[in-house]
Amino acid sequence: MDTALVVMEGISKSFPGVKALDKCRISLNKGEVHALVGENGAGKSTLMKILTGVYTKDEGRILIDGKEAVINNPRDAQKYGISIIHQELNLMPHLTVAQNIFIGRESFQKNRILLNDKELNRKTEELLKLFNLDIKPTVKVSELTVAKRQMIEIIKAISYNSRILIMDEPTAALSETEVEELFRTIRRLKNDGVGIIYISHRLAELKQIADRVTVMRDGKYIDTVNIDDVTVDDIVKMMVGRNIFVSAPEVNASDDAPIALEVRGISRGKLVKNVSFKLKQGEILGIAGLMGAGRTETARAIFGADPRDAGEIYVNGKLVDIKTPTDAVNAGIAYLSEDRKQFGLALGLDVETNIALAYFKKFTKLFGFVDTKKTSENAEEMVRKLQIKTPSVKQKVKNLSGGNQQKVVLGKWLTRNCNILIFDEPTRGIDVGAKSEVYSLLNDLAKQGKAIIVISSELPEIIRISHRVLVMCEGRITGEVSGDEITQENIMTLATKHID
Amino acid sequence: MKTVEVTKSSMIPIKKGSAATQKLLALVSLVVMVIIFSVLKPVFISFNNIMSVMLSTCVYGILALGVTFVIITGGIDLSVGTVMTFSSVIGALAISKWGIPIIPGILLALAAGSMCGFINGVGVSKLKLPPFIATLAMMMVTKGLSLILTGTKPIYFTNTPMYREIALGSIFKIEGFYNAILIFVVCIIIAVIVLSKTIIGRYCYAIGSNEEAVRLSGINVDRWKIVIYTICGFFCAIAGVIMSSRLDSAQPALGPGYEMEAIAAAVIGGTSLSGGEGGMLGTVIGSFIMTVLINGLRILSVPQEWQLVATGVILAFAVYIDLLRRRKA
Numbered sequence: 001m002d003t004a005l006v007v008m009e010g011i012s013k014s015f016p017g018v019k020a021l022d023k024c025r026i027s028l029n030k031g032e033v034h035a036l037v038g039e040n041g042a043g044k045s046t047l048m049k050i051l052t053g054v055y056t057k058d059e060g061r062i063l064i065d066g067k068e069a070v071i072n073n074p075r076d077a078q079k080y081g082i083s084i085i086h087q088e089l090n091l092m093p094h095l096t097v098a099q100n101i102f103i104g105r106e107s108f109q110k111n112r113i114l115l116n117d118k119e120l121n122r123k124t125e126e127l128l129k130l131f132n133l134d135i136k137p138t139v140k141v142s143e144l145t146v147a148k149r150q151m152i153e154i155i156k157a158i159s160y161n162s163r164i165l166i167m168d169e170p171t172a173a174l175s176e177t178e179v180e181e182l183f184r185t186i187r188r189l190k191n192d193g194v195g196i197i198y199i200s201h202r203l204a205e206l207k208q209i210a211d212r213v214t215v216m217r218d219g220k221y222i223d224t225v226n227i228d229d230v231t232v233d234d235i236v237k238m239m240v241g242r243n244i245f246v247s248a249p250e251v252n253a254s255d256d257a258p259i260a261l262e263v264r265g266i267s268r269g270k271l272v273k274n275v276s277f278k279l280k281q282g283e284i285l286g287i288a289g290l291m292g293a294g295r296t297e298t299a300r301a302i303f304g305a306d307p308r309d310a311g312e313i314y315v316n317g318k319l320v321d322i323k324t325p326t327d328a329v330n331a332g333i334a335y336l337s338e339d340r341k342q343f344g345l346a347l348g349l350d351v352e353t354n355i356a357l358a359y360f361k362k363f364t365k366l367f368g369f370v371d372t373k374k375t376s377e378n379a380e381e382m383v384r385k386l387q388i389k390t391p392s393v394k395q396k397v398k399n400l401s402g403g404n405q406q407k408v409v410l411g412k413w414l415t416r417n418c419n420i421l422i423f424d425e426p427t428r429g430i431d432v433g434a435k436s437e438v439y440s441l442l443n444d445l446a447k448q449g450k451a452i453i454v455i456s457s458e459l460p461e462i463i464r465i466s467h468r469v470l471v472m473c474e475g476r477i478t479g480e481v482s483g484d485e486i487t488q489e490n491i492m493t494l495a496t497k498h499i500d
Numbered sequence: 501m502k503t504v505e506v507t508k509s510s511m512i513p514i515k516k517g518s519a520a521t522q523k524l525l526a527l528v529s530l531v532v533m534v535i536i537f538s539v540l541k542p543v544f545i546s547f548n549n550i551m552s553v554m555l556s557t558c559v560y561g562i563l564a565l566g567v568t569f570v571i572i573t574g575g576i577d578l579s580v581g582t583v584m585t586f587s588s589v590i591g592a593l594a595i596s597k598w599g600i601p602i603i604p605g606i607l608l609a610l611a612a613g614s615m616c617g618f619i620n621g622v623g624v625s626k627l628k629l630p631p632f633i634a635t636l637a638m639m640m641v642t643k644g645l646s647l648i649l650t651g652t653k654p655i656y657f658t659n660t661p662m663y664r665e666i667a668l669g670s671i672f673k674i675e676g677f678y679n680a681i682l683i684f685v686v687c688i689i690i691a692v693i694v695l696s697k698t699i700i701g702r703y704c705y706a707i708g709s710n711e712e713a714v715r716l717s718g719i720n721v722d723r724w725k726i727v728i729y730t731i732c733g734f735f736c737a738i739a740g741v742i743m744s745s746r747l748d749s750a751q752p753a754l755g756p757g758y759e760m761e762a763i764a765a766a767v768i769g770g771t772s773l774s775g776g777e778g779g780m781l782g783t784v785i786g787s788f789i790m791t792v793l794i795n796g797l798r799i800l801s802v803p804q805e806w807q808l809v810a811t812g813v814i815l816a817f818a819v820y821i822d823l824l825r826r827r828k829a
Binding site: 052054073074075077078084086090091092093094095099103104106108113114115 | 702
C-alpha cells in the first residue's frame with residue numbers, strides 16, 4: 001500500500017478551560033473520501049483547523065506523504081496542498097466571483113503592476129465551465145444564492161490543485177440536484193488522486209460518497225471503520241456513546257386549544273416570503289429548513305427585531321402592531337436567540353440581574369430604586385423552577401454552562417410573563433446531557449400552556465420535540481408535517497423544494 | 501403531508517441598491533448645488549472662483565483620497581489632519597532651520613508622513629489595536645510633536661521663496677491655474693489606478709469585505725494593512741507640503757478637524773464605513789460637495805457658523821441615504 005497522504009496522530013489542543021482535543025488521529029489515503037463525524041462540539045472542526053493551520057496543536061504530529069509536516073498558518077497548509085471549504089462561507093461578498101476564486105493569485109499585466117482582470121475572468125470561466133455552472137465571473141458574490149456561493153468556494157479550493165481537500169458540511173445548503181452535482185465532482189477528484197476529508201451531519205449521504213469514516217466524541221478519537229462494514233445506526237451509536245433521550249412529546253395539544261399566535265403573510269425582502277401559520281397554546285411548533293431558508297429571519301420579523309414589508313400578527317385572536325422587540329414583549333412574545341452571548345444575556349452580570357432585566361419595572365420602588373429583595377426572591381424562584389445549576393443567584397452568568405445560561409434567558413422571559421416563546425437553536429453548543437434537559441423543559445413549558453416555536457438545524461432535535469413542523473425553503477413555507485409524518489425524509493424533501 | 505401552494509403573486513419585487521447609486525446621487529447633488537449657486541450669484545462660476553474652489557479642495561481632497569483606502573478596508577484614520585501638519589513641520593524644519601535644499605526637504609516630509617502611516621498600520625495589524633484607537637493616539641502624538649518641534653510657533657519659508665511656487669505657482673503659466681490643482685489631479689489619477697487596478701486596491705476591498713476569508717486564503721493581511729495605512733500617511737504628507745506651500749509656512753496648530761472633513765468627503769461619496777465598498781471618484785465628488793457648499797454659502801454671505809451647520813446636515817443626510825439603500829438591498 002502507498003504511504004498515506006495525511007496522517008495526524010496524538011493531536012491534542014486546549015483552549016482556556018476546555019480540552020478541545022485529546023490525542024486524536026485520522027489518516028487519509030490518495031483518492032479516498034474519509035468521513036469525519038461527531039456531534040457538535042466533538043472536535044471535528046478543531047482537528048481540521050489544526051490541519052489547515054488556523055490553530056496550532058499542543059502536541060502530536062502531522063505526516064504528509066510520510067514526512068513530518070510543519071503547519072503553523074494557512075499559508076503553510078496551502079503549500080502542502082491542503083484546502084478547506086468552510087462551513088461558514090469564507091467569501092468576500094463585495095468582490096466578483098473571479099476575484100474571490102483567485103484572491104492571492106491575481107494575474108498581472110506585462111508591467112507586473114496593474115492587475116489583469118480579463119485573464120482572471122477567462123480562467124474563472126474555464127473553471128466554471130468545468131463544473132457546468134452558469135455564473136458570470138464578473139458577478140458579485142453578494143448577488144449569488146447560498147448554494148451557488150458554496151459551489152464557488154469548492155471551485156476556489158479545487159483551483160489550488162489541492163491534493164488534500166477538507167469539506168465541512170458541504171451539502172448543508174444544497175438542494176438534491178446540487179448535491180448530485182457535488183458528488184459527481186467529488187468522484188472525479190477521487191479519480192485524480194485527491195484525498196477528501198468529508199465532515200457531515202447527514203449520515204445517510206456518507207454511504208453514497210465515503211470510503212471510511214472516523215468518529216469523534218467529546219474531543220476524543222473513537223474509531224475508524226470502513227463505511228461498508230457499518231450501518232448508519234452503528235455510526236450514530238458511536239457518535240453519541242450513550243442512549244439518547246428519545247421520547248415524542250408526551251401530550252399533544254388538544255385540538256380545541258385556543259390559538260395563541262397567528263401570523264398572516266409575513267414578508268421581508270427576499271428572506272421571508274408570505275409566511276403564515278397558527279400556533280396553539282400548549283403546542284410545540286418546529287420550524288425546519290436548510291441554512292438560509294429564512295427561519296431565523298421569520299422569527300426576527302415576528303419579534304419586531306427586523307422591519308417587515310407586509311404581514312399581520314394576532315396574539316390571542318387580537319391584532320397586535322409589532323414594530324419593535326418592545327412591542328413584541330409587551331404582547332407576550334419572547335425570542336431566545338441562537339447566539340445567547342450576543343443577544344440574550346449580559347454575561348458580566350449575575351443571574352439575578354439577568355433574570356430581572358426584561359422587567360425591571362416590576363422590581364422598582366419609588367424614584368426608580370431597584371428592590372433587590374424582590375429581584376433575588378424572583379431569581380430564587382426561577383432557579384428552582386427551571387433547575388438552573390448555579391451556586392447562587394449572585395453568580396456571574398459567564399461562569400455558567402451553556403445549558404444553564406439558556407435557562408437564565410428563559411427565566412428572564414418567564415418573569416416577564418411571556419406566553420409565546422420562540423427558541424432559535426436552543427441547544428446549539430450545549431452538550432448531549434444538557435440537551436435532553438432542555439427538551440424536557442420545553443415539554444414542561446408546553447404542558448403549562450405556553451405556546452412554543454423551536455427553530456433548529458438539527459433534524460433529529462426537531463423530530464424529537466415538535467408536535468408539528470413547518471418546513472421552509474428560500475423564505476417560503478414549503479409544507480407542514482405533523483404526528484407520524486414528522487420524518488427526516490419528509491422534512492428534507494420539503495426543505496429542498498425550491499419553487500423557482 | 502400537506503403542501504403549501506405558493507403563487508407567484510406573493511412574490512415581492514426586490515429593489516437592488518448599489519454603491520454606484522450613492523456616487524450618482526452625490527454627483528447629481530453637486531451639479532444641483534453648482535447650478536443653484538450660479539443662478540443666485542453668477543460670480544460663482546467665474547474662472548477665478550472655480551479655481552479658488554479647486555484650490556481649497558486640494559488639501560481636503562488629497563487627505564480624503566488617502567483615508568478612502570483605509571476606510572475601504574473597514575478601518576479609519578483619525579490622524580490624517582495632524583499627520584499632514586506634522587509632515588509640513590518636518591519639511592519646514594529641514595528647509596528653513598537645518599538648511600536642507602527644497603527637494604530633499606520635501607522628501608523628508610513625505611517620509612515623515614509615510615512613517616506615521618506605517619506606525620498606524622503596525623498598531624492596527626500587529627498590535628491589534630482598533631483602528632479608531634491606534635489612529636486617535638497617532639493624532640494626539642503628531643499634534644503634540646508638531647507643537648514641541650516648532651516651539652508652538654509657525655515656521656516661515658523666508659529664505660526659500662521658491663517653496664511657495666510648489667502650490668501657488670503655475671507650471672502652465674496660466675494665472676489662477678495653480679500647481680496645487682495639478683498635483684491634486686495627479687493624486688486623483690494615482691489613487692484611482694492604485695485602488696481599481698492594482699493588488700493593493702484589490703486587497704483593500706477584500707479585507708473590508710471579509711478579512712477572515714482573506715487571511716484563510718493565505719494572504720498576509722497584516723502586511724497589506726501596513727502598506728495601506730502607509731499609503732494614507734503618504735497622501736497626508738503630500739497634503740502637508742501643499743498646505744505649507746500655500747501658507748508659505750508650517751502652522752503647527754493646524755490640522756485637527758481636517759480628518760473629519762476628509763472622512764465626511766469619503767462617506768458622502770459613497771464609501772461605506774463598514775468597509776468593502778466605495779471608490780476614489782466618489783471621494784473626489786464628496787470633497788467638492790463640501791467645498792462648493794462652503795464657498796457658495798460664503799459668496800451668499802452666510803456666516804461661517806452656518807456653513808458648518810450646513811456641512812453637518814449634508815453629512816448626516818448622505819449617510820442616511822446610504823443606510824436606506826443598504827436596508828433595501
